[in-house]
Amino acid sequence: MNISKMHGFYLEQQHHLPLVPVKRTSYAQILNIEFNTAFHQPRKDQCDTCDTYEKLPETEKLAMKVKHESNLFQKEQARAQKQSDKELAQVDSCV
Numbered sequence: 001m002n003i004s005k006m007h008g009f010y011l012e013q014q015h016h017l018p019l020v021p022v023k024r025t026s027y028a029q030i031l032n033i034e035f036n037t038a039f040h041q042p043r044k045d046q047c048d049t050c051d052t053y054e055k056l057p058e059t060e061k062l063a064m065k066v067k068h069e070s071n072l073f074q075k076e077q078a079r080a081q082k083q084s085d086k087e088l089a090q091v092d093s094c095v
Contacts, residue, residue: 002039003028047071 007024014021022030031037046054053061053068061068 003031006031047075 004024007027010027011021049068049071053064056064
């Protein structure tokens with residue numbers, strides 16, 4: 001979701017009303033200032049398991065440690081498989 005998509009939905013709803021819809025810049029300003037909303041691009045995606053683990057208090061992290069380490073191992077295996085598939089695709093496309 002982003003401001004442009006939200007403004008598009010707003011325009012669709014306004015189509016049925018006699019009011020003149022506001023421009024995207026005004027819409028963004030209203031969202032940012034009056035409703036204190038903002039969108040940002042996350043620096044790095046994090047799965048729900050890792051996100052939950054990071055937010056746990058230290059006392060509860062011990063109980064989740066094995067599950068978290070298993071999750072990290074599965075992620076590394078998936079990345080390795082993806083890299084292998086990309087390399088294989090490169091070789092196949094050259095043939």
